[in-house]
Amino acid sequence: MQKALTLYQTSIGKKAVMAASGVILLGFTLGHLSGNLKAYQGPQALNEYAAWLRSMPSLLWGTRAALVFAFGAHVFSAFQLWSQNRGARPVGYRRKKSLATDYAARTMYWSGPILLLYVLFHLAHLTFGQTFGFYEFDKMNPYNNMVYGFQIPAVLVPYLLGNIALGVHLFHGIWSMFQSIGINHPKYNIFRRDLAIGLATLLTLGNLSFPIAVMLGYLEPTTQTFYFPELE
Amino acid sequence: MYLILHIWRQQGPRDKGHFERHEARDVSEHMSFLEMLDVINEQLIEAGKDPIAFDHDCREGICGMCGMVVNGEAHGPQRQTTTCQLHMRQFQNGDELWIEPWRASGFPIIKDLSVDRSAFDRIIQAGGYVSIRTGSAPDANEIPIPKGVSDHAMDAAACIGCGACVAACPNASASLFVAAKVSHLGLLPQGQAERPDRVRKMVAQMDAEQFGACTNHAECEAACPKGISISFIARMNRDHLKSMIASSDDVEARPAK
Numbered sequence A: 001m002q003k004a005l006t007l008y009q010t011s012i013g014k015k016a017v018m019a020a021s022g023v024i025l026l027g028f029t030l031g032h033l034s035g036n037l038k039a040y041q042g043p044q045a046l047n048e049y050a051a052w053l054r055s056m057p058s059l060l061w062g063t064r065a066a067l068v069f070a071f072g073a074h075v076f077s078a079f080q081l082w083s084q085n086r087g088a089r090p091v092g093y094r095r096k097k098s099l100a101t102d103y104a105a106r107t108m109y110w111s112g113p114i115l116l117l118y119v120l121f122h123l124a125h126l127t128f129g130q131t132f133g134f135y136e137f138d139k140m141n142p143y144n145n146m147v148y149g150f151q152i153p154a155v156l157v158p159y160l161l162g163n164i165a166l167g168v169h170l171f172h173g174i175w176s177m178f179q180s181i182g183i184n185h186p187k188y189n190i191f192r193r194d195l196a197i198g199l200a201t202l203l204t205l206g207n208l209s210f211p212i213a214v215m216l217g218y219l220e221p222t223t224q225t226f227y228f229p230e231l232e
Numbered sequence B: 001m002y003l004i005l006h007i008w009r010q011q012g013p014r015d016k017g018h019f020e021r022h023e024a025r026d027v028s029e030h031m032s033f034l035e036m037l038d039v040i041n042e043q044l045i046e047a048g049k050d051p052i053a054f055d056h057d058c059r060e061g062i063c064g065m066c067g068m069v070v071n072g073e074a075h076g077p078q079r080q081t082t083t084c085q086l087h088m089r090q091f092q093n094g095d096e097l098w099i100e101p102w103r104a105s106g107f108p109i110i111k112d113l114s115v116d117r118s119a120f121d122r123i124i125q126a127g128g129y130v131s132i133r134t135g136s137a138p139d140a141n142e143i144p145i146p147k148g149v150s151d152h153a154m155d156a157a158a159c160i161g162c163g164a165c166v167a168a169c170p171n172a173s174a175s176l177f178v179a180a181k182v183s184h185l186g187l188l189p190q191g192q193a194e195r196p197d198r199v200r201k202m203v204a205q206m207d208a209e210q211f212g213a214c215t216n217h218a219e220c221e222a223a224c225p226k227g228i229s230i231s232f233i234a235r236m237n238r239d240h241l242k243s244m245i246a247s248s249d250d251v252e253a254r255p256a257k
Helices: A011-041 A043-054 A057-087 A108-127 A142-150 A153-180 A189-215 B033-046 B118-127 B147-157 B164-168 B175-186 B195-208 B219-223 B231-246
Strands: B003-009 B018-024 B096-100 B109-111
Touching (some): A011 A043, A011 A057, A043 A142, A057 A108, A108 A142, A108 A153, A142 A153, A153 A189, A153 B231, B118 B195, B147 B175, B164 B175, B164 B219, B175 B195, B175 B219, B195 B231
Antiparallel strands (some): B003 B018
């Protein structure tokens, strides 16, 4: 007696998991960017926002748990699909011409791991306060932690590369998720590509605006000192 | 025309295989690609050598038997054209061509350029039957079908099962083939009775045949000699997810070969 096939056991099911977890991660990156825009209202606004996020521990940890779960599911099913796809063509072509695919689609298995490394670096830097000895991390002043970081090329470069990888990954990912879960209609298909281009551009340029603003001197370190009990 | 050909030669499924260099002289531009290979084979036979094995049947682009990868393109450089309908006028005098079989775990090589595509037959078989009223012939147009729907179903039914989608896919995925076969029945009223079961059974068989998964490159659509759209893949995905989530009947996992 054979077991019934579960959705996840099928390749289409795994792609649906990729799409669903991708939507959660996309939602987070949008929320993350919109929150960070507080930096343009000044150090006080950004630091108050940081404290506010920490003032709701259950919501904070609930979100973190959901993100870790989505991230894990995304990576795990990507790995399973990758090994299935590798096995599907053991002997490759001597010559292979690409007719329709684009750079973003071909490099998903590169931009993905780059993003994973970037997220780990980003967490180490601004969540766990690893400044690699370049400056003093002040947990009461997230604004300065960011500005000081972007003034150091060794810290800046991973941010630039990571966000370019994010844009490339999302450009294919956003379009692809509609296809994977079957959201398809000739009247609306044009918007899938537009949405992918729009969101990928918005997130990449939005995220990169912070390091660029620091480099151009628009965002400067503050001499103000802050105290928030939530940030202890 | 004069052409240099590098043709994949492989004695059998277990043989390692290699490229063999051939020179094609006095090729007429009006020849089809397969006729050009026929001439090479005549010469090989006269010289007492083993001719190149390749699949072909109707030679008018409708049977789905022929197919080889020419310079990295399934069915060669002309869009929406099978290898048998590809004519030598598409090439330039002095061109160097690399000719390879479809490469996929699901399509083991029988010999040279000929591959075993019975995996496709097993996917079709897994789809099962369509319930119809037997007996006297039904009246024409007894079941009203809107023109747009029947055209759309026909677009899917145009699939000749040649396997170019698998050959062209970076993941050797059979998604376009399965999607076309799932959709041409799923779109029509006659195909509704078994629609949820059919998609799950065919997808289960597709996975069991060791084809890859779709990563939405759309290479299959570009290579398809019948121009079948990847919108059918989205339709298959939608049908499959709906059926796996909602249907109370289970589909058994199929063992890999």
